[in-house]
Amino acid sequence: MADQDFPQGNLMAGKRGLIMGVANKNSIAWAIARQLAAQGAELAFTYQGDALLRRVKPLAESVGSDILCECDVTNDDTMDATFATLKEKWGKIDFLVHAIAFAGKDQLAGSFIDNTTREGFKSALDISAYSFVDAGRRASEIMNDGGAMVTLTYLGSERVIPNYNVMGVAKAALEASTRYMAADLGPRQIRVNAISAGPIKTLAAAGIGSGRHMFRFNKAASAMQDNTDPMGVAGAALYLLSDLGLSCTGETHHVDGGFHAIGMPQEGPLRESMPD
Ligand code: NAP
Numbered sequence: 001m002a003d004q005d006f007p008q009g010n011l012m013a014g015k016r017g018l019i020m021g022v023a024n025k026n027s028i029a030w031a032i033a034r035q036l037a038a039q040g041a042e043l044a045f046t047y048q049g050d051a052l053l054r055r056v057k058p059l060a061e062s063v064g065s066d067i068l069c070e071c072d073v074t075n076d077d078t079m080d081a082t083f084a085t086l087k088e089k090w091g092k093i094d095f096l097v098h099a100i101a102f103a104g105k106d107q108l109a110g111s112f113i114d115n116t117t118r119e120g121f122k123s124a125l126d127i128s129a130y131s132f133v134d135a136g137r138r139a140s141e142i143m144n145d146g147g148a149m150v151t152l153t154y155l156g157s158e159r160v161i162p163n164y165n166v167m168g169v170a171k172a173a174l175e176a177s178t179r180y181m182a183a184d185l186g187p188r189q190i191r192v193n194a195i196s197a198g199p200i201k202t203l204a205a206a207g208i209g210s211g212r213h214m215f216r217f218n219k220a221a222s223a224m225q226d227n228t229d230p231m232g233v234a235g236a237a238l239y240l241l242s243d244l245g246l247s248c249t250g251e252t253h254h255v256d257g258g259f260h261a262i263g264m265p266q267e268g269p270l271r272e273s274m275p276d
Pocket of ligand 1: 020021022023024026027028029048052071072073074098099100101102127152153154196197198199200201202203204205
């Protein structure tokens with residue numbers, strides 16, 4: 001059950017939680033799941049449709065999980081059924097991982113002002129931001145006091161990233177929601193945080209125009225001059241979801257090789273490509 005790639009231990013022993021957003025083995029949620037399992041957590045997973053069940057089931061089994069719930073976050077019936085299943089199987093949970101986002105491909109290319117439609121805006125905000133509020137509320141109803149929630153966001157919420165467009169607006173809403181949720185659930189010692197990950201090659205990232213340029217630019221311009229390692233994101237999630245993260249809530253934590261901290265790269269390939 002333990003995953004040798006990830007630091008082993010018992011930081012999550014006795015804790016149970018739901019992972020939302022594993023599409024395949026490249027998903028950020030899957031790296032987080034492996035890390036949590038390697039630290040003794042018991043996991044349940046959501047998936048969308050039979051095609052994904054075929055991919056998610058063997059992954060879930062490899063970390064000892066047999067709780068798989070079909071769940072489309074825009075469908076209240078499937079959300080009701082997911083949390084009812086957790087209540088029936090476990091009674092209580094200790095954590096929630098939300099790694100879900102979607103915007104139509106036509107919304108993720110070119111001009112933001114020209115290409116963002118009312119329907120595209122509503123759907124991106126619904127699936128990528130409101131779903132965390134909704135899942136967080138449902139999770140809180142069966143969460144032990146002292147539990148924790150984590151969502152995944154991206155720097156496109158704070159700064160303009162070409163083609164990220166309406167997803168940047170959705171991520172800004174997600175980060176603000178994280179703070180409001182943290183305030184509401186704080187008195188129960190339930191912590192709510194967001195991880196702002198640098199670009200990682202996943203299905204969702206493939207939907208964003210000029211993705212290859214994004215990876216090259218991040219590598220050249222980040223403090224560490226490298227792309228983001230999903231294991232670093234998983235490590236941050238472990239910290240925020242375990243008791244290591246006590247007193248940390250309402251935070252957006254960047255795991256991006258320091259890309260967010262740089263105003264102008266000092267040395268390295270990007271600087272060298274622009275002679276004085
Ligand atoms: P991913 O593997 O494609 O995961 C995205 C997940 O969202 C998939 O499981 C997808 O399921 C699910 N999803 C989309 N619409 C849904 C809906 N209506 N109901 C339920 N699930 C739905 O990509 P990822 O990169 O790991 O994305 C996880 C999170 O990390 C996202 O919030 C993303 O914005 C964030 N993030 C990614 C990066 C990056 O560079 N990859 C960087 C920073 C933050 P389907 O495949 O069935 O649609």
